[in-house]
Amino acid sequence: MPSSANNIRNIVVVGAGVAGLTTAITIQEKGGYSVTIVAETFPSDPKTIKYCSFWAGGHHVSHAGGDARLQKIDSDTFKIMWDLSAPGGDAEACFMRISETQYFYDGRDAHLDWMPDFKRLPEDSLVPGAKVGVTFTTLTFDCPKYVNYLLARFLARGGTVVRGSVQHVNQVAEGGADIFARGRASSAPVDAVIVCPGLGARTLGGVEDDQVYPVGGQTVLLRAPWVTFGRSASHLSEARWTFTIPRKSGEIICGGTKVDNDWYPVPRPETTEDILKRCLALCPELAPPEVRAVREPTVDDIRSLILEEGVGLRPARKGGIRLDVEWIEGRKGQGKIPMVFNYGHSGAGFQSSWGSASIALDLLEKSLDAFSL
Template sequence: MASEKKEIVVLGAGVIGLTTALKIQETGRYKVSILAEVLPTDPKTIKYASQWAGAHHVSFAKVDDPRHALDKETFAEMWELSKSEAEGCFMQLEQAEYFTNQRESPSPLEHMPEFRSLSPNEIPVEAVSGEAFNTITIDVPSYLNYLLARFLSKGGRVLRGSVQHIAQIAESGVHAFLPASERQSDFTKVGFVRPAPPAAIVVCVGLGARYLGGVEDADVYPIRGQTVLVQAPWIKHGKTLSDLDAMMWTYMIPRRTGLVILGGTLEPDDWNATPRAETTRSILERALKLSPELVPPHLRSAGADAAPTVEDILPFVVEEGCGFRPGRKGGLRLEAGNVKVPLTDKRIPVVYNYGHAGSGYIASFGSARVALELLETALGSKH
């Protein structure tokens, strides 16, 4: 019965928080509340990294990296979603990956549909190796709201609030964040009834793990990413040029809506939330060199045979973007612990799922499944 379901509080409503909460709620064994300061329905804000993502599914993890299995698992689930109920959130396409150094063998991407190594005449002069395969790109605004709607349809609850310390949730759950009408305590002959603690807490707060009291993970840091969003509905393929020596990625990620996101930058410990004009121009110059087809030939300033310029693409620019990927020294934190319930001798489980850097969407379903397993083991309710 619903009254017997264990209360679980998930902190954070980015792609990791939403996916993790959904996986837990869909078991039917728990009553899950998402508590977050920012929700997918809100305007874009620097506090919410998931709104600024590209995003496409191209794993960064090497074959022997444990994250690689999480990425493969997530791709399989997203690929099926792109053919069914969430089709409108995805675009299936061919992706070309170019590298300025020799690609390792076996490639970490050999599991992708229609994978093949590119021949020398298919590789731009800036690169020495390349691969092509089919993947999906994600229309981020639509997909985040799809996850939210699916979670709510399964009986989940979403609350807005800013948590200062994890002890607030350990003692009273989400009581302080309920509407006033629901916060009224029951009065009995022995006095007011204290709100009960939840059965467990799941921390999916991304960069917020650096500041959340009781977590305060000093290994968490921002990886600034700047992008440019353009209107180019004729683009039906993706490209990325990876220069690992210079730590530079140039990419073109089209979305089903006709928007194309161009990038990018990888700037650790850079807290500037405002797009830099010189970076925007650099992104456009690099993107046009890699993908001149971003500008229709008949609109190029010097004729169809001339190389496109930044001025050719400026009329198609929708916005500049800037987000903070939640990086973490030592990598992803995906583990279980516990926290003391204030004023008692009791401790309750805490599951941590954060620090994905630029792989939040890429590893979302895989890491959510592991988080669920950690939760059920900690609760002794493994099924």
Template sequence: MSQKDIVVIGAGVVGLTTALKIQEEGSYRVTILAETLPSDPKSIKYTSQWAGAHHVSTDRGDSRMFKFEKDTFDIMWDLSKPGGEAEHCFMRVRQEEYYDAELAKPNPLEDMPDFQYLSNDSVGNAVSGVTFSTVTIDTPIYLNYLLSRFLARGGTIIRASVQHINQVLEGGPQAFLPGRRPVYSTNDKATVDALVICTGLATRTLGGVEDKAMYPIRGQTVLIRAPWIKYGRSGYTASEDLSATGKAPWSYIIPRRSGDVILGGTRDKDDWFPLPRPDTTTKILTRTLALCPELTPPETRSNGRQPTVDDLRSIIVEEGCGLRPAREGGVRVEVEYVSAGANSTAKVPIVYNYGHGGAGFQSSWGTAAEALRLLGMALQDA
């Protein structure tokens, strides 16, 4: 049986995971078209490089998304096992979550390994809390792991700035290779068997899709060097909707295997500013230091000395910000059929997989599996 040609647009964590999942199925030849790749310098156009990231699901009443996240955790937990090929991308940690209110039970995190409710006398200034085991992800390393694994399985990557999906549907991926003559679609034949859209926030302006339900949720972070931090910690304002506009609904501390630690906690809806704001950095440092005084170097806390924000500034590696690709109505994972090109009546299935907001890493394998399922059904019906 001849393999079918699939083009995936986008090489963020969702695009890479989806392309890899499809390629490893064995029935497809997959080509990724992307303007930015994981090995490129960090850019505001490429959100995945700026992510924390850890796997901590938050129940927002979306059972479909919660399943995507659960399925993703199971895979990441397996990838992070000692001695595994991807162990270097992850760090298994004990996670602590603190809230300013009593939470309804059962907690959506109860399925996590080693889950426990914290007692009232162990939550400090918080009202309630939970603890469990999870994984943190060194995002630049993990993205390049996905890329190399995709290539090793026979995938192809072409750097391309796709302005309209018809460019791919009519000319195929070869249209973006200088000096190569595209194989144009004909009346009954398309150049590709299916197209998969994983373009995140860029889907708002991608010709042929132009999903105006997409919007950014800006997140600013501070990367520090603190290899003595071996646990994760978050503080939530539980009474506030985490998906809504809010300058600081929560603070988080995410250690990485490398010894770096990500500090953050901003969700600024419809904020497109591409650079870190100094006042926001100060707020992040102040909040995370209050949440975890152990962040500063051990010598700054000797002899009962109280650590300060300036102690944290001395170990800053980088400040950054990313634009989380959120979508009104939630993540879009579905399929539709479009014309194969201007001179063709053939129809091509398009599988959409975008709009993950801040949950791209923690739902990536779940939505990739759903995209593969939809792709298989669409091609079977074609």
């Protein structure tokens, strides 16, 4: 049964990355829940390697391939983000609607024909070495700005945040969020714990998922407001791919790398140089228009545009996103409560966020309904 007399169920979400924030909002806005996020880092904090959502490039391009379940998660997320990005939309300033061109060197089917304005490129228009090319309309997101929007929305809808470093899920299940905020157990017991710790799922007690690992990614942030389209080129077998992702602010994310189990926490200078060379070759328009008007641009022409170099540790998981439920002991005398998992998104956390949050909510409600029978 619900823990409080007014039938409001108390839910604690562990983690405040894009997955945790979106899941918390989805549960809070469903109604009938009081939701608290407990996390060590929040979007308004200074950037840190521990918080991957700061560093994400930010375009909605599904990696689902032929996976029907993941494609639905991504497409459901796209629909919500498209509404948010509309003129006058709730988060219009966080998004930029663009035309995206993608090239594939291995000839695979991109499985992106569900995207708006999707077209396959003729062979004579491909970049050298590419076997397949597609164009479509999508959107980009200014990730630092967007996660702060999510935090503000969650708080405005009545959510609560508590800063705390959770060592074991039993700390939350028994004590609630107040053990981190006030050093004592919360007055009302917790009805469910939602686990969205990203890479922290490796070490979080009660989870300790050894299938979770980092995929290191390095990017370069430039100021190039004249670029209003996106391009990328990739090969499955390489530990890198090339992309340019513009933001509404006039910034553009250039990348990148994808190296399994690369924990290195700061940008490597030689990788920055490689990224600049690859991105300029793919997108010469990165160079200022006045340069391109008189000569072929070089890397030196875009080096002065650099605002920041970044590294993020994408929270990947063998087997993909974990979306399921386990039952753990709650407060003494309460019995078992559901623990819902939503982590392991790798580099697709933003583009699968709303779809996976919806599944997490469904798992939560089915578990609580079964508990109350």
